[in-house]
Amino acid sequence: MEFVRLETKLPPKEYRSDLEPTWCPGCGDFGVVTALTKAFSEEQFDPTSLAITSGIGCSSRLPLWMNAFGLHTAHGRALPAAVGIRLAKPEVPTIVTAGDGDIFSIGMEHFPHAARKNFNMTLIVMDNRMYALTKNQTSPTSRRGYKGSLNPYGNIEEPMNVLTFAIASGATFVAQSYSGNPKHLAETIKAASEHKGFSFVNVLSPCPTFNKIDTFKYYKGRTIDINKELGHDPSDVKKALELASHALDADNPELQDAEPFKGKRPIGIFLKVEKETFEDKVAKLKEKFIAPNGEPNWDEILDKYRP
Ligand SMILES: Cc1ncc(C[n+]2csc(CCOP(=O)(O)OP(=O)(O)O)c2C)c(N)n1
Ligand code: SF4
Structure with a gap:
């Protein structure tokens, strides 16, 4: 099922509501809002x-x-709310936005299943x-x-490598970007929205109020574009996994030259592969089991259960 699209482009600002963000000045998440509005405009998504x-x-x-x-x-x-939308309204582009705590801690059980089932949705994690x-x-x-407020x-613990996890879970599009690089972020989110299947973008998004380590200052000069600078080809899952396994090397003082x-x-984009989406599989089943009058084709369905 294809997404509903407008016939002409709307300017990015048309995708903003009248509400002013209550985020602190300088929060990295502002960059994600800007990148999303650009991607929606390019993709000609209909706000309704x-x-x-x-x-x-x-x-x-x-x-x-x-x-x-x-x-x-x-x-x-x-994620489960988005799954409901995908099943009820597959023509509606569906974007999931979350923090690293929300998605990888309390909501963790949903991630691998949404990924392996290959729902046609885009998950954007603002990782502070x-x-x-x-x-x-x-x-x-x-x-x-x-040092957080509860562990002075x-x-x-060791941090989780969310990129290898996403690849191993079966996500068909896996990328990382940085909210301090608006061009890269907008391009990455656009590529993710264009991808047909489960796309995941982990956005390095500083929280200047609390996290005094992973700051814009820290990231300055400390990101490397795997596609442009290292020539990584995202169609190869084994290479993607190998490369992603080094994603947290920068945390380790002993690996600064590694x-x-x-x-x-x-x-950059670690992985991009094509696979049938869950929604397309459901549509095929519906074709078979729903009669032209819209009613379930009971004979066909019950036949499957008869001994
Ligand atoms: C069931 C439940 N448990 C705990 C909380 C408290 N709580 C609210 S937000 C949050 C963590 C959010 O962290 P993250 O997803 O990383 O988002 P950030 O605020 O950093 O953007 C927690 C534990 C809650 N609201 N509901
Ligand atoms: S506390 Fe941090 S993450 Fe939250 S709005 Fe402020 S800067 Fe952003």
Whole structure:
């Protein structure tokens, strides 16, 4: 099923709501709003046929600032809400927005299943490497040693590699971008929205209020474009997995000169492969089991259960 699209482009500002974001000045998440409005304009999405879901967190307020149908759901439940939309209204482009805590902690169980089933949706995670709304606790992506409000002696856990996890889960599009690089972010989100299948973009998105380590200053000069600078071809899943396995090397002082990223955080498209979407499989089943009058074809269905 194809998405509903407008016949002409709307300017990006038409995808913003009248509400002013309540985010702190300098929050990295502003960059995601701008990039989304650009992508929606390019894709000619119709604001009256466009859905954005989110969970709970600073980042999860994003649907409020957008001119689209928004579902600000319970903590961790942005993905299942989006699955409902995909099944009921497959013609509606569906964007899922969340924080690293929301998606990789309380909502973690939904990620691998949405990915392996290949729902045609785009998941954008604003990864500030901690919980901001609840004032600075560690999240699954926090650095080792990170001092949050509940662990003043520093995080004793290793951070999760969300890119290898997404690839291993069966996501068909996996990318990372940075909110301090608006051009790269807009291009990446556009490519993700264009992809037919489950697309995941992890956005390195600083929280200047609480996280004083993973700041815009830290990222300056410390990102490397895997497609342009390293010539990575995203159609090869094994290479994508190998490359993604180094995504957190920059956290380790001993790996600052190590290949392939030499102390930098990678940005770019790691993986992009084609696979039939869940929605297309459902449509095929419907064709078979729904009679032309719209009623279920009971004989056909019951035959499957007869001994
Ligand atoms: C069921 C439930 N448990 C806990 C909370 C408290 N809570 C609200 S937001 C949040 C973490 C959000 O972190 P993240 O998703 O990283 O978003 P950020 O605020 O950093 O953008 C938590 C634990 C809640 N709202 N609901
Ligand atoms: S606390 Fe951090 S993540 Fe939340 S709005 Fe402020 S800068 Fe953004």
